[in-house]
Amino acid sequence: MEARAVISVRDLVVGFGDHLVLDHLCLDAYSGEILGVVGASGSGKSVLLRTIIGLLPKREGQIEVLGLNLDEADEAQRRALERRWGILFQQGALFSSLTVRQNVQFPMRENLDLSPRLLDEMALAKLEMVGLARRDADKFPAELSGGMTKRAALARALALDPEIVFLDEPTSGLDPIAAGEFDALIETLQKTLGLTVFMVTHDLESLYTVCDRVAALADGKVVAAGPIAAMLECEHPWVKTYFQGKRGALLAERRVSV
Amino acid sequence: MSATLLTGELEGERLKLAAGGSWTASHASELEQVAGRLEGEAERARYVSIDMGGVREFDTFGAWMLERLLREWKAAGRETSITGLPEHDRGLLAALARVNREPPSPPRRENRLIAALASVGQAVAGVGRDLTSFADMFGALGYAAARVVRRPQDLRFTSAVHQLDRVGWQAVPIILLITFLIGGIIEQQGIFHFRKFGAELYAVDLVGILVLREIGVLIVAIMVAGRSGSSYTAELGSMMMREEIDALKTMGFDPVEVLILPRVLVLIVAVPVLTFIGSLAALYGGGVVAWLYGGISPDIFMARLTEAISVTHFKVGMIKAPFMGLVIGIVACSEGLKVKGSAESLGLQTTASVVKSIFLVIVLDGMFAIFFASIGM
Numbered sequence: 027m028e029a030r031a032v033i034s035v036r037d038l039v040v041g042f043g044d045h046l047v048l049d050h051l052c053l054d055a056y057s058g059e060i061l062g063v064v065g066a067s068g069s070g071k072s073v074l075l076r077t078i079i080g081l082l083p084k085r086e087g088q089i090e091v092l093g094l095n096l097d098e099a100d101e102a103q104r105r106a107l108e109r110r111w112g113i114l115f116q117q118g119a120l121f122s123s124l125t126v127r128q129n130v131q132f133p134m135r136e137n138l139d140l141s142p143r144l145l146d147e148m149a150l151a152k153l154e155m156v157g158l159a160r161r162d163a164d165k166f167p168a169e170l171s172g173g174m175t176k177r178a179a180l181a182r183a184l185a186l187d188p189e190i191v192f193l194d195e196p197t198s199g200l201d202p203i204a205a206g207e208f209d210a211l212i213e214t215l216q217k218t219l220g221l222t223v224f225m226v227t228h229d230l231e232s233l234y235t236v237c238d239r240v241a242a243l244a245d246g247k248v249v250a251a252g253p254i255a256a257m258l259e260c261e262h263p264w265v266k267t268y269f270q271g272k273r274g275a276l277l278a279e280r281r282v283s284v
Numbered sequence: 285m286s287a288t289l290l291t292g293e294l295e296g297e298r299l300k301l302a303a304g305g306s307w308t309a310s311h312a313s314e315l316e317q318v319a320g321r322l323e324g325e326a327e328r329a330r331y332v333s334i335d336m337g338g339v340r341e342f343d344t345f346g347a348w349m350l351e352r353l354l355r356e357w358k359a360a361g362r363e364t365s366i367t368g369l370p371e372h373d374r375g376l377l378a379a380l381a382r383v384n385r386e387p388p389s390p391p392r393r394e395n396r397l398i399a400a401l402a403s404v405g406q407a408v409a410g411v412g413r414d415l416t417s418f419a420d421m422f423g424a425l426g427y428a429a430a431r432v433v434r435r436p437q438d439l440r441f442t443s444a445v446h447q448l449d450r451v452g453w454q455a456v457p458i459i460l461l462i463t464f465l466i467g468g469i470i471e472q473q474g475i476f477h478f479r480k481f482g483a484e485l486y487a488v489d490l491v492g493i494l495v496l497r498e499i500g501v502l503i504v505a506i507m508v509a510g511r512s513g514s515s516y517t518a519e520l521g522s523m524m525m526r527e528e529i530d531a532l533k534t535m536g537f538d539p540v541e542v543l544i545l546p547r548v549l550v551l552i553v554a555v556p557v558l559t560f561i562g563s564l565a566a567l568y569g570g571g572v573v574a575w576l577y578g579g580i581s582p583d584i585f586m587a588r589l590t591e592a593i594s595v596t597h598f599k600v601g602m603i604k605a606p607f608m609g610l611v612i613g614i615v616a617c618s619e620g621l622k623v624k625g626s627a628e629s630l631g632l633q634t635t636a637s638v639v640k641s642i643f644l645v646i647v648l649d650g651m652f653a654i655f656f657a658s659i660g661m
Contacts, residue, residue, distance in 0.1 A: 122628050139313050147384055148312075151348055154383035168626045187309050187343040218379045219344065220372065 030057045031090075032190055032222050033078060038087035040070070040077050047073045049246030050087070055190075060216055060223040062233045065243030066264060071226040072116075074243065075194055078224075079113055080104075092189060109137055111190040112183030116198060118175040120167040126153065126178045127163040133185040152181040157211060173204040177211070184215065193225040197232055205229060209236045230269075234277050242268070288338075290318045292325055299329035304338030307346025315349045332357050337368025344376065351380045414640065421540075421618040425548055428541040444546040451512035452554035458511070459558050460565045463503055467495055467566030468573040475578040484578050488585055489592035491570035496597040500563035501555075502649055505608035508555055509641040513616035516547055517637035520620025521630040529621070539621075548613030555609030556602055563601060596661055604652050608645050615641040 033055040040048040047070040055061045065071045076082045078089055080096065089096045094107055120129050130149040134140060140148070153163055156177040162170070170178060176196060183191055196212065197205035209229075213236045216223050227233065233240055234254060241251040242265045250260040257269050268274060289311060292301045301322070307315060326332060334353075339346070350366075357364050369377065432439045474487025520543065523529050529539045567589070574580040580588075619637035623630050 122626070134309075138309055141313060141316055144312060144316055147352070148345060148348060151344065151380060151383040155344075155379060160386050168628065184344075187345060218375050 031055065032057045032092055033224060034088075034090040035074075035078065036088045036090075038074070038077065038089065039085040040073055040082060041085060046246055048077070051243075051247050053241055053248050053251070055222060055224050056239075057222055058216075058220060059238040060212070060225060060236050062237035062240045063224070063226045063243060064228070064233065064240060064268065066268075067228075069243045070246060071243055072194055075192055075224070075226050079111070079192060109133075109186050110188055111192065112186065112188035113192045114176070114179050114183045114194060114196055116194045118167070118179035120170075120175060120179055120182065122167050125164050125166055126158070126170070126181075129167070129178060130181045130185050133182065137186060149181075149185075152184055153178070155215065156181045156184070157207070172199050173201075173208065176200065176208060180211070180215075184219070187219065188221070190222045190224060193223060193227075195227055195229075196225060197227065197229045202231070205231065206235075212236055230274055230277050289315050290322065292322050294325050294329060297328075297330040299326055299332045301332065301334040302338060303334060303336050303350075304340075306341040307339050307349065308341045308343045309345040312345040312349060315346070319349065319353055326357065326362070327360075329362060331363045331365075333365045333367065335368045336366060336373075339369075339373075342370075342373045342376070344380065347373070347376045347380045351377060417618045417622070418614060421544075421614045421621075424540045425545060425614065428538060428545045429549075431541065432545065438541065440542060440546045443542075444550050447547050447550040448554060450515075451508065451550055452557060455508065455511060455554070455558060456561060459504055459507055459562045462507060463495075463500065463562035463566040464569035466499060466503055467491060467569030470494060470499065470566075471570035471573040472577055475574065475580075479578075485580065485584075485588055487578065488570070488574060488580065488588040491574075492567065492589050492593040493597055495563050495566040495570070495601075496593055497600045498649065498653075500566055501559045501601045501604050501608060502645070503566075504555060504559045504562045504605070505612065505645040505649075506642055508551065508558065508609070509612045509616075509645060510638055512551065512554075513612045513641045514634050514638050516613070516616035517620040517623075517634045518630065520544075520617055521623030521633055524621060524623040525625060525627075525630060544613075544617045547617060548610065551609035551613040552606045553609070555612070556605035559601060559605040563598075600652075600656050600661055604649065607648060607652075611644045611648055612641045615644060 031054040033053070035051060035053045038048050038051045038053075039046065051074065053063075053074070063071050063074065073082060077084050078091065091107060092110055094103060096104070096107075099107065120126070121132065124132065127146070127149045130152050131145050134145060134148060150160060150163060154160070158174060158177050158181065162174060162178075167175060167178070180191075180193075180196075193212070197208055200208060209232050212223060212225075215221065216236075225232070225237065237254070239251065239253055240257050241248045242257065242260070242262070243249070244262065244264045249262045250257060250265050254269075257265060260266065260269070288305045289307070290301055290303050292299055294300075299322075305311065334350070336342075336350070354364055354366075366377075471487055471491045474490040475484045478484045478487050478490075520529070523543070529543070532539050532542060571582060571585045571589075574585050575582055616637045619633045619640070623633050
């Protein structure tokens with residue numbers, strides 16, 4: 027079965043002042059895959075993500091998400107599209123004045139007409155699915171640890187059962203154990219919910235363990251895209267250093283021996 | 285539309301349900317209503333079977349509704365069976381079968397009276413804590429100042445000059461403008477009301493005494509509390525947030541000496557200077573309004589003013605000014621050091637800093653009024 031591209035970016039140009047961050051970049055994400063986007067710091071990974079979700083203006087190019095061209099979409103179509111994706115921001119971006127439960131309920135309350143009972147049940151169900159205990163539901167974001175914040179933010183991103191989830195460095199700031207658990211969680215949820223995951227990351231471990239495909243960003247372009255095996259064979263200097271440097275080589279070895 | 289989501293038929297003791305349509309988030313509340321309507325029929329059945337074959341879309345919301353129905357039926361001792369659910373959706377159902385197993389925690393019920401008493405108690409304790417932290421900061425400043433007196437080279441001179449530029453020099457235009465307007469307003473009100481008795485010339489006495497004794501220093505202190513006190517709190521607070529103050533401590537520096545002493549000293553210097561400038565601007569504003577509105581020429585205004593005011597009035601205002609600066613500085617810095625890790629706490633402490641320092645400035649002014657009255661100044 028030929029996978030359908032749910033995110034399709036063509037000739038995207040984004041810049042600040044004289045500086046072009048993304049220079050005629052093309053990238054596809056296919057339905058039901060976990061796509062990892064890697065790149066050096068400042069290579070524009072987060073800029074790409076923020077441009078796709080419409081937080082940054084683009085200069086040129088086309089972005090299509092779930093078959094909808096974002097330039098041609100009117101307000102109502104955009105709103106409808108925004109309900110079909112969920113975004114996990116790097117710092118979680120939980121609303122600090124609401125409890126965790128209210129954070130998860132917020133998109134449901136605004137977009138759906140649910141009874142209070144169902145609203146509570148669904149919020150708690152989502153929180154349990156991301157591995158938060160029930161007693162954490164009534165805490166405020168300031169009372170959560172880094173890992174819990176990410177989980178709560180993921181629960182909020184999943185509140186409306188989106189088809190695409192954007193993750194901005196989901197494992198940054200987590201210890202290796204928590205990062206590993208979070209990777210596993212993403213993989214499980216992706217399987218059960220049939221999500222497409224667009225993940226910006228620095229974490230080699232995540233790339234190896236959960237990503238189906240990896241896209242490497244350098245010089246404002248995607249210099250390589252494909253499964254990890256293809257990355258290891260890539261000749262681009264940055265990609266080579268990244269995947270075959272000390273840490274990369276270690277992981278690659280382990281992967282081969284397993 | 286809603287009928288297609290779930291339809292049921294009772295055959296003896298067996299309830300046969302057929303599901304269809306979209307069991308998704310947008311239909312969840314409809315689904316809940318339909319399920320509620322089928323409750324009556326389900327009560328008479330011993331076996332419930334549900335055919336999910338007709339369902340086109342199925343998400344967590346749908347899966348939870350199905351799981352909820354299954355739980356209700358099982359709890360009532362009915363036998364259940366599901367058919368026609370695709371393999372993939374079974375995984376989702378299984379995931380939801382694990383959640384919401386704990387009974388919801390009962391909401392904490394609090395006695396209103398006790399809650400009210402508790403909040404009063406907390407407020408009083410908060411005042412106590414504020415006084416302690418004020419005294420604490422005052423003491424720490426005194427200690428740092430004593431050390432700096434013994435070793436004057438330890439005073440952060442550069443930092444002090446930089447702060448003086450910010451809280452003193454850069455504040456001059458706004459202080460000039462505000463006090464000029466206030467002086468003018470007092471004069472206008474004085475003339476307007478005194479005119480009824482033909483005593484508009486006394487409005488000059490009013491503006492002269494009021495500005496020199498009270499208004500000049502108060503307005504300046506309030507402006508400085510809002511402008512510089514808040515920026516002190518925000519600066520020190522963000523340094524707390526980024527652990528800069530902890531870093532200073534571990535390097536063997538006393539944050540009070542390095543950061544707070546120069547800031548407070550600068551306020552003690554800047555507030556009197558600004559008060560002086562502000563009082564002059566207020567008198568000038570009064571004079572301009574007296575001339576344009578009251579027809580009192582500048583010569584007469586000056587003659588009347590020199591008769592009405594004395595150096596004592598000027599002294600009363602100026603003596604208070606450094607104390608105002610000290611109080612604002614102590615409150616601003618101690619609030620800044622109370623900031624915890626989050627950005628909300630920074631905002632809260634900055635607000636608290638401004639409110640508390642304005643409050644203390646006015647209380648202090650009242651105490652000075654009593655003091656000066658009793659020594660006859």
